[in-house]
Amino acid sequence: MQKHDPQPEFALITPDAPVKTPTHGWRAKCLQRLVRLDMPVPQTVALPAATVRAIAQGHRIDAHAILAHFGDAPLISVRPSPENPDFGGPATVLNIGMNPARHAALVTRHGAAAADALWLRFIQSYAIHVARLDPDMFHQTTPGETAIREALRAYATEMEQDFPEDPATQLAEVLRSMARAWEGTSARLLRQAKGAAPTAGLGLIVQAMAQGIGQGISGSGVIQFVDPVTGAPQITGRYLGQSQGRDALSRTEALYLTQDPRGPSLQDIAPDVFAALVDHGRRCRAKLREEMQIEFTVEDSQLAVLDAVKVQRSSRAALHIAVALADDGIITQPEAILRVEPRALSELLHMQVDPRGPRDVFAKGIAASPGAATGRIVFSSSAAQASAARGEACILVRRETAPEDIRGMHSAAGVLTERGGITSHAAVIARGLGLPCVVGASTLRLDIKERRLAIGDRVFAEGDIITLDGTKGEALVGAVDMLPPALDDTFRKLLSWADAVRDIGIRANADTPADATTARAFLAEGIGLCRTEHMFFDEDRLVAMREMIFADTPADRAAALARLLPMQRADFIELFEIMHGLPVCIRLFDPPLHEFLPHTREGLRDLAEALDRPLSEVTRRAEALAEFNPMLGMRGVRLGVVLPEIYDMQAQAIFEATVEVNRRGEAVVPEVMIPLVSARREVELVKTRIDAVAAAVRTKTGHDFAFKLGVMVETPRAALRAGEIAQHAAFLSFGTNDLTQMTYGLSRDDAGRFMNTYVQQGVFPEDPFHILDVDGVGELLHIGAERGRRTRGDLTLSICGEHGGNPESIDFCRRAGFDYVSCSPYRVPMARLAAAHLALNDQRNG
Secondary structure (H helix, E strand, O other): OOOOOOOOOOEEOOOOOOOOHHHHOHHHHHHHHHHHOOOOOOOEEEEOHHHHHHHHOOOOOOHHHHHHHHOOOOOEEEEEEEOOHHHOOOOOEEEEOOOHHHHHHHHHHHOHHHHHHHHHHHHHHHHHHHOOOOHHHHOOOOOOHHHHHHHHHHHHHHHOOOOOOOHHHHHHHHHHHHHHHHHOHHHHHHHHHOOOOOOOOEEEEEEEOOOOOOOOOOEEEEEEEEOOOOOOEEEEEEEEEOOOOOHHHOOOOOEEOOOOOOOOOHHHHOHHHHHHHHHHHHHHHHHHOOOEEEEEEEEOOEEEEEEEEEOOOOHHHHHHHHHHHHHOOOOOHHHHHHHOOHHHHHHHHOOEEOOOOOOOEEEEOEEEEOOEEEEEEEOOHHHHHHHHHOOOOEEEEEOOOOHHHHHHHHHOOEEEEOOOOOOOHHHHHHHHHOOOEEEOOOOOEEEOOOOEEEEOOEEEEOOOEEEEEOOOOEEEEOOOOEEOOOOOHHHHHHHHHHHHHOOOEEEEEOOOHHHHHHHHHOOOOOEEEEEHHHHHOOHHHHHHHHHHHOOOOHHHHHHHHHHHHHHHHHHHHHHHHHHOOOOEEEEOOOOOHHHHOOOOHHHHHHHHHHHOOOHHHHHHHHHHHOOOOHHHOOOOHHHHHHOHHHHHHHHHHHHHHHHHHHHOOOOOOOEEEEOOOOOHHHHHHHHHHHHHHHHHHHHHHOOOOOOEEEEEEOOHHHHHOHHHHHHHOOEEEEOHHHHHHHHHOOOOOOHHHOHHHHHHOOOOOOOOOOOOOOOOHHHHHHHHHHHHHHHOOOOEEEEOOHHHHOHHHHHHHHHOOOOEEEEOHHHHHHHHHHHHHHHHHHHHHO
8 A cells, every 4th residue: 555545445344345364354254254144243344454554554544434334423343353363463442432422322222330331441441452551540340420530531641632532533543553553573473473474464343333232131242062172062152241242251140051050041031042143153164164153242132243253172172173074074074184283183192190190289270271291390491492402391380471482382391370361372372382281370489580489388499390280270299190192083083084195104213112002003104213222221121231331252242132132022022013014113222332331439339239340440441431422422333333242132132023923923024224324334244244143043943034224314424425325225214313413513402502592593494403404404315315216216215303293394205205204103193194284285286
């Protein structure tokens, strides 16, 4: 719109008005659809985003032209209409047009009490939301002449002018205020956190007021037809007589719509109105193809539909609603898939506190986002990011959250705030992320400087372990027993639809039988990474492991490893049986040996006693194993070359387990992966020994078997030399965790200290340990994949770092021609759904 344009555009909402969501916003388009469905929608005018942006820049609007659509002396409201309802918007302003003359007319028609309430409400709303005056100055709660005079006097004192009485002036100022509020920094950051583009615009809706006051049945309310938590069919809502807007949601005396134990419900006192609302809800579901919450007003028994918004819902409800709509033929299965955000599935997968166990509750608040999590207390976003980088679960505790806390919330397992309500920043963002969240725990006392929180005589410091129950709104001392997630037929049905359209495989990283069982439950297509070192930390195995480390000769080392052999064989048999013939990729031993030794003087003394060796010798050997940079030291394939007996034992255990499970009727083809390779010769040396072990097992057992040998690409050199490495490998699995560390020269354990600053200042677009760096690390993946497949056309390609569960990484791998991604078991459903989203979006954009 040009600066000289004196009359910005607006449109009266009619069935054929040129109203579109990108220009006028979702609310304007929804109201037009309601008009087309012949619902009793009051007269409405829509201002497009271009008009609103012009108003924010100082252009005048002809408010008289807008008011002309509403007859003589109208009362109107203004509501925000962004392109997406999740983007929020300025507060709605009701009863614009109120002034002494209109007040007098309402006194005559409805009585002084009702008229005074509307007049006072408008003064307060205008003063707070339009004039931006201190809300404490307009705290009057009991309407009446005195309260009205007090509010008008406070306004005149602060503004140094009388309260505006001209309806056109009121409307112009309301529009200007709402337009500028949308362009403010805080509003922009908040909506960008919800996915809005920096240039996202705001439409505004001007609507005739349906009063909700009168001599007959009059009031306002909301109604919806599904449970917002479960998604099950259920009529819920509230109705409050002699009220406006959404008052019914905040007043305890509001009636239920059906079966109110306190007295008559809306269905009892106004059955015709109730029946009409039910019919409107049915038509909304069928024609708008969505479960809607209807905001309505009744004036002298006449129903008006003011608005219809998509029912706010939990992730569980979103899934159930999408599947139900598809089952009823209202939407297609692909549409149902696309209506469930992959990351939102995390709410369905989170643990819940076991109600049968003890609960030491130290704080109660509002249950803002369901699920439960245990972690160490942190008091800042940077601390949460550092904790996540170390692989430690944490609970972010804040007085209240703000947009700058979003990265910390991404890193936390749960969020606890002293302030806030069900629609506070923490609550809204946590629900979007699927994080357990408790807000408004007002009895907490936070001391951020001392990094502690207190409640009564109990004090908790940063690092203390607590459990957050976001379902009940409670914080518990320590770790508690948990129940596994409840996954139902609807969950499985949606993911079966997703599996039918996705075009990349999804495996799970699973180190234990419990992990493998979870992976199977989530229908992972195999294990893409089994880290065998995690199997050696049990007490009985640790002793044998330490004996191997302190062995003086290869024979002694082999003898110690022989004690571990049956344990490893049993591990692999159990994994193979759980996976029922699905591929299992086993990474050979990777970490440096010093990780298996005690780090304290007392621990070394106990070890010396267990090994029957002098303490001085044990201490000397432990010090000799210490490294300046263990991540780049004696680990991975280097151990396999220098101490080949370790890999020999593991290979023997894998192959003997394969033979045993094959004998039991399961067809198993294990995948053996060599970690931290950087040169072809490393692979040749390890492959020679593994082939020899396989031959020996075949001879010993009299059974033939197949296996695949591959390489975990974690070093930049391995990616660059993938062509020659692939000569000896059936597959390449890119370990993006270490590859990112080595590409950047960053320790992921320490990067959290400065990563937030780097991202904020644009050094990195995102934390590369959270979102795959497609430019740097991604280029190495492209190079490795292209050179590997040039050597071997049937080479299997995958990634197995934690990036594997991210939709962004899955998209990269699909486009790069990878065969599968592997991620933690609890991210498998999200990865399956994300892969389907990507495939469907490609088809749409096709």
